[in-house]
Amino acid sequence: MTKVRDGGIYLMLLSVLLGCVPAVAAEEPFDYPFTDPLVATVLGTPVAQRAPLAEHIDVKMLDLTIFPDRKIPDVFWYNSKLRCSLAKQKGKAPLIFVVAGVGSGFNSNTMLGLQSAFYRAGFHVVSLSSPTHANFITTASSTCMPGMLKEDAADLYRVMRRVWTEVRRHIQVSDFYLAGCSLGGTEAAFVTMLDDEQKAFNFRKVLLINPAVSLYTSTTRLDHLLEDNIPGGVAHVGEFAQDLMDKLTQVYKSGSFVKFDHNFIYNIYTSLPEPPTDGNLAGAIGLAFRIGACNTVFSSDVMTHSGFVVPRNLVLHQSDSLEPYFRTLLHISYVKYMEELVLPALQVHDPQLTRQSLIDSQSLNVIDGYLRNTDKIGVLINEDDIILDKDEVDYLRQVFGTRAIVFPHGGHLGNLNQRQVVSSMTNYFTQPSTHQETKP
Numbered sequence: 001m002t003k004v005r006d007g008g009i010y011l012m013l014l015s016v017l018l019g020c021v022p023a024v025a026a027e028e029p030f031d032y033p034f035t036d037p038l039v040a041t042v043l044g045t046p047v048a049q050r051a052p053l054a055e056h057i058d059v060k061m062l063d064l065t066i067f068p069d070r071k072i073p074d075v076f077w078y079n080s081k082l083r084c085s086l087a088k089q090k091g092k093a094p095l096i097f098v099v100a101g102v103g104s105g106f107n108s109n110t111m112l113g114l115q116s117a118f119y120r121a122g123f124h125v126v127s128l129s130s131p132t133h134a135n136f137i138t139t140a141s142s143t144c145m146p147g148m149l150k151e152d153a154a155d156l157y158r159v160m161r162r163v164w165t166e167v168r169r170h171i172q173v174s175d176f177y178l179a180g181c182s183l184g185g186t187e188a189a190f191v192t193m194l195d196d197e198q199k200a201f202n203f204r205k206v207l208l209i210n211p212a213v214s215l216y217t218s219t220t221r222l223d224h225l226l227e228d229n230i231p232g233g234v235a236h237v238g239e240f241a242q243d244l245m246d247k248l249t250q251v252y253k254s255g256s257f258v259k260f261d262h263n264f265i266y267n268i269y270t271s272l273p274e275p276p277t278d279g280n281l282a283g284a285i286g287l288a289f290r291i292g293a294c295n296t297v298f299s300s301d302v303m304t305h306s307g308f309v310v311p312r313n314l315v316l317h318q319s320d321s322l323e324p325y326f327r328t329l330l331h332i333s334y335v336k337y338m339e340e341l342v343l344p345a346l347q348v349h350d351p352q353l354t355r356q357s358l359i360d361s362q363s364l365n366v367i368d369g370y371l372r373n374t375d376k377i378g379v380l381i382n383e384d385d386i387i388l389d390k391d392e393v394d395y396l397r398q399v400f401g402t403r404a405i406v407f408p409h410g411g412h413l414g415n416l417n418q419r420q421v422v423s424s425m426t427n428y429f430t431q432p433s434t435h436q437e438t439k440p
Contacts (some may be wrong), residue, residue, distance in 0.1 A: 013251055030408060032415050037384040038281040040414030051422035054120040060086045060170075064162055066140040073138075073302055075316035080140040087115050087125040092172035094204075096429070097123040097160055099191075101182025101210075101413070102159030102219075102334075103292025105129045110181060113417045114209075114263050117180070122424035124171055126163055127358075130184055131155055132292070137299040144303035147334075147342050148217065148294065149362050153190035160191075161200050177199035177429055181413060182387070185379075186364060191376055195305040205429050208379045210387075210413050212397060214360035218387040225284025227387075236328045241287055276367060285386070295327035297337045298322075310342050316324065338362075358396040364399075370397050378403035380421070382410035 026120045031049050034040040063081040072080050098114050100106060106127040118125045129136045131152040137144055139157050146152050173375060178201075180188030185208035192206045212218035227234045301308040302316065309325055309332070310316065339355060347353050364371060379400045383393055397404050405424045407415060415421050 006056050030279050030420060030421075032410060032418050034411070034414065035384075037248075037264070037283065037382075037386050037409065037411035037414070038278060040382075040384075040409060040411030041285055041386055042281060042411075042414070044414055045417040049419060051117060051419045052120070054116045055331070057116065057119050058090075058168075060088060062086060062163065062166060064139075064159075064166060066159060066162060070139070075302060075318065075320065075322075076134070076138045076299070077318045079135045079138040082129075082157070082159065085115075085125075085127045086163075086171070086347075087119045087127070088167075088171050088337050089122065089124055092174055093122055093124050094177055094429075095126065095162075095171070095173045096124045096177040096179060097128060099128050099156060099178075099180035099188055100130040100133065100185030101180075101184050102130055102132050103296060104182075104184075105133050105135065109182055110413055112182065114179065117417075117422045117426060117427075119403070121430060123177070123429075126160075126167070128156065128159060128163075131187070132183065132296045134295045134299040138303055139295065140230070141303075145300045145342055145344075145345060147215070147338050148303045148346075149187060149336070152340075153194055154188050156187060156191050157198070161297065162406060173205045174220060178206040180205045180207075180211070181209040181416070183212060183215070185209045186213075186215065187397055189364060189367060189371060190376060192374070192437050193367055195294040195326065196374075200364075206377045207425060207428055208377065209416070209425070210385055211364070211382060211396075212377065212387055213364050213392040214359075214361040216338070217389075217392075219334040219338075221332060222286055222289040222389055223335055224286070225282040227288050228334070229283035230416070231284065232330070237287075240283065241291075241330060253259045258412045290330060293332070293334040293337065296325060296334070296418070297329055297332055298325060298406070300337075300341065304345070306341055306345070368399065375403070378405065378406040380407075380425060380428075382407050382412070382415065384409045384411060385411045 032040075033046060033049065034043060062084045064084070066082055096118050096336070098118065099109065100108060100111050104110065106129045110385075111127050115125045115127050131137070131141055131146040136155075136159075137146060141152075141155050142158075143151060146155075178188050178189075178192060178195075182232055188206055189211070192203055195201050195203055226237065226240075230237055230240045289302055298309065300306070303314050309328055316322075338358070341355070343355060343358055346358070360366070377400070379396050380403065381388070381393060381396055381405060385393070388396075393406075397406065405428065407421060409415070410418070410421070
């Protein structure tokens with residue numbers, strides 16, 4: 001749908017609602033300033049607390065054909081091939097595959113931060129878009145209807161094997177590793193289990209970064225951040241989105257900004273006279289997630305001719321306006337997509353499948369025994385992650401034990417570039433696991 005660079009539209013929407021920086025307790029051993037999880041999720045990591053970036057990264061862009069016989073609709077003319085990237089070291093080195101979070105592309109700001117961290121630690125880095133991203137749906141999804149963890153993991157694994165076929169002549173690899181963030185972290189667990197069966201890579205270590213335990217409960221929370229914080233109720237979501245975009249335009253025109261990133265957001269956050277309310281912050285985060293869902297639902301609907309939003313027999317062209325569909329899609333939650341598009345499609349092949357059995361199957365709980373017994377998978381979580389509740393945080397601690405890296409605050413992916421967090425991530429892969437929980 002939107003052609004703004006992946007992650008950029010999210011940052012744009014969030015940036016207009018920011019206020020004043022909270023104080024940091026002097027005795028705080030974890031050098032991260034935002035203890036409010038909503039603020040952390042929005043702002044990320046200030047420059048002063050960030051890990052150093054790699055000075056130069058040798059990046060090769062990859063454009064791959066996964067399904068040679070697939071016809072890509074004209075409206076997706078810019079998605080004719082799967083796009084991903086390889087950051088390559090000069091000599092022999094381990095290779096790590098990194099999977100993006102829900103709706104995000106391989107070159108989102110979060111993924112660029114992870115690419116820098118792992119490249120600086122000495123890895124070749126292959127960055128992959130989420131199976132829920134439009135480019136992946138159109139070119140690499142076997143069903144063109146993402147949201148089923150095992151099927152999406154199989155699609156990711158197919159892509160990884162195709163990438164390896166493409167790059168193996170150009171790099172020397174010692175071992176294979178895997179990391180995923182957010183939904184990509186949840187999917188990485190299923191990819192690892194698949195690799196244990198097929199052994200294309202024999203991943204030495206895998207890290208789940210801020211994963212969802214239950215896809216259904218986490219997406220429900222994100223949907224409610226929007227729906228519970230729209231003035232006048234969810235029927236006014238279009239007005240809410242337009243208001244944010246209007247404010248963004250005013251802020252952007254008033255300054256000499258050249259890039260929408262966390263520096264831009266931080267400057268806005270510290271310059272506005274009035275702090276945002278929790279409701280505004282929550283609503284902006286929820287809207288960012290909803291816009292990602294819009295792209296997922298639209299891409300899936302067009303590719304499968306489901307008629308969910310776009311009439312089945314209507315052929316969209318690259319010059320057609322998509323605004324009417326976007327306005328409709330703003331009212332469609334990710335949960336509604338799963339219940340009203342994915343579930344009926346699955347029931348055609350399995351009439352016994354129920355809504356509850358679908359919900360239950362989209363969770364780490366279905367591979368609980370595997371996660372408890374493998375020693376190659378670890379998890380990095382924040383106690384205040386907005387997509388998890390306390391029981392889910394405790395569950396991850398219990399399942400992974402000494403393989404769990406736990407930070408006291410950071411929201412959802414907010415502290416990902418912080419020095420101690422980056423060090424913990426890279427040390428997990430390069431050293432024996434000896435991490436203790438960082439306490440406030």
